[in-house]
Amino acid sequence: MALDYYSVLNVKRKASDDEVKRAYKRQALIWHPDKNPASKQSEAEKKFKQISEAYEVLGDPRKRLIYDVEAIKSVQFPPPRPSSSCAPAAASRCHQKHHNRQQHPDIVKLRVFGEEGFWVRVHPTNCN
Structure with a gap:
């Protein structure tokens, strides 16, 4: 399953560029590998990579637009059911x-x- 960059940064889809930037900085401070104990090192590295990836996309207006359009396109609708007249x-x-x-x-x-x-x-x- 693909990452939802908005949930990774804990922002709404309509968040402004400044809100995205603040959320990135907040999450990066929390999950930076150097700020976490050795017991959480692997989890912190994984989360920090996800946060960085999310900000790389959502922090760039062009990439964010492409991401949003692709997310809309990828919504899966159920296939049409055959009508009762179809055997x-x-x-x-x-x-x-x-x-x-x-x-x-x-x-x-x-x-x-x-x-x-x-x-x-x-x-x-x-x-x-």
Whole structure:
């Protein structure tokens, strides 16, 4: 599972750049390996690396924007359930039907109308 950089720094997603910077400094002071006893050394190193990685992304406005967009894209929605009219044997066809709805409109147009387009298929010029 990927790290949630906001939770690593303990800030909200709408936190300002200054809030992110303050949170980084606060967490870095707590988890810096030199500030922790030998018994917590490995945990402190791991947490400090996570904190540094989180700040590297959230501290840079461009990287933060990319991170936020990718997080939105990665939200997993459950796959569409076959309707009651789809028999189990036809479930793969139903899935394909639902899958086509998620494709780019230009791809769908090409599949439906072909490369020539709708008008050429409805009104062919070759009338043999």
